Amino acid sequence: MKLILAVIQDKDSNRLIDALGQKNFKTTKLSSTGGFLKEGNTTLMIGCEDQHVADALDVIKDNCSQREQMVSPVSPLGGNADSYIPRPINVEVGGATVFVVPVDAFHQF
Amino acid sequence: MKLILAVIQDKDSNRLIDALGQKNFKTTKLSSTGGFLKEGNTTLMIGCEDQHVADALDVIKDNCSQREQMVSPVSPLGGNADSYIPRPINVEVGGATVFVVPVDAFHQF
Amino acid sequence: MKLILAVIQDKDSNRLIDALGQKNFKTTKLSSTGGFLKEGNTTLMIGCEDQHVADALDVIKDNCSQREQMVSPVSPLGGNADSYIPRPINVEVGGATVFVVPVDAFHQF
Ligand code: NI
Ligand code: NI
Ligand code: NI
Structure with missing residues (x-):
């Protein structure tokens, strides 16, 4: 038996909990903040048997890996709108x- | 030395913390949610020496075991009150x- | 690799997180309450390699050790102000x- 502690971003937590649940992993969500990742993170506790650890890690990797996202910046307030060309950034x-x-031991009462 | 992580229902947490305190177990309460149990749960961290683990588990079992509770359902809103017989459910x-x-190591500063 | 779980007072947490960050320790902050210490505490998770554990413990000790603080008590409400001599207390x-x-294993995705 292992306890997996995963610190992830809030925005990924619902998707991950659903994906873990579909494979019968039970998770407990702790509120957490800062540090390992940017503000707004979540710590999940996942109890699982030794032989299922690799599978749980796969699900975490598939749903939470660091990735780039294109974001359109908002136009600058009070700037010259004519000369401003919004450029999506990563x-x-x-x-x-x-x-x-x-x-060492796992119990359910 | 062991660290006991217990995910329990919110409604049982004060009673359990009191019962553990009476046996000199110190607990730290983490806010948690969902997963192992229904919404509204609490994760307690209890540090204890190896020889006291069984005793701590007994206290948790005595105060938090899953059990059935009779609940009187509220009468349905807008229903026909005459034909409605409230039946307590488990x-x-x-x-x-x-x-x-x-x-591996325990410190108090 | 070790995971350090430190339950400290809220008032010490920002100073400790900063001090740990200056030594490149990454921390995750969990909200916690009661128990090991008085109300208003914080649990930090700090992942670190075995050879850095002593250093992390030093930083925790330097920033969070129990200490005495002189506090000037407020004058009693409705008391006789003339006869009241405020005495700073520890x-x-x-x-x-x-x-x-x-x-057992550490992963970053
Ligand atoms: Ni299996
Ligand atoms: Ni003893
Ligand atoms: Ni190093």
Whole structure:
């Protein structure tokens, strides 16, 4: 038995929880903030048997990997609208920091 | 030394923290949500020496086990009150999902 | 690789996160409450390599150790102001409860 602690971005958390649930992984969501990733992150606790760890990691990787996203910047306030050409920029989003911790005993009451 | 991570229902958390405190277990409460149990759960971290783990688990079991509770349903809004016979129903409440994690070192500053 | 779980007082958390960041330790902050320390505490998760654990513990000790603070009590409401001599008192603040947990695997996606 292992306990997987995954720090991910808030925006990826619902998709990840759904994807894990479809494979019968149970997750507990802790509110967290800052540090490993930018502000607005979530820590998920996922308990799973040793032989399912690789599968859980795959689901995390598929749903939370750091990636680039094209964002159209808003036009500058009070700027000269005529000379302003909005240029979509790439922003890094997502990312997951994952710790796999050993579990000595697991109980459900 | 072990770290016990217990995911329990919010409604059981004050009773459990009190019961653990009476046996000199110190707990830290993390806000959590969803997954292992229904919405509205709490994750407790309990640090304890190896020889006290069984005792802590007993306290968790005694205070948080899944159990049935009789609930009187509210009468349906806009229904025909004459034909409605409220029938108390059994609802599952409580439950605890508990991970016992090894601790390499423990410090208090 | 280890995962350090440190329960500290809210008032020490920003200073500690800054001090850890200056030494390149990444932290995730979980909201927590009660128990190990008085109300208003924070749990930090710090992932670090085995050879850096002692250094991280030093930073925690330097920034969060329990210490006394002189506090000037407010004058009693409705009391006799003439006979009241405010006497600064010592209050215990800070403190850290720290668990070092082994990590089987660490991933960043
Ligand atoms: Ni299986
Ligand atoms: Ni003892
Ligand atoms: Ni190094």
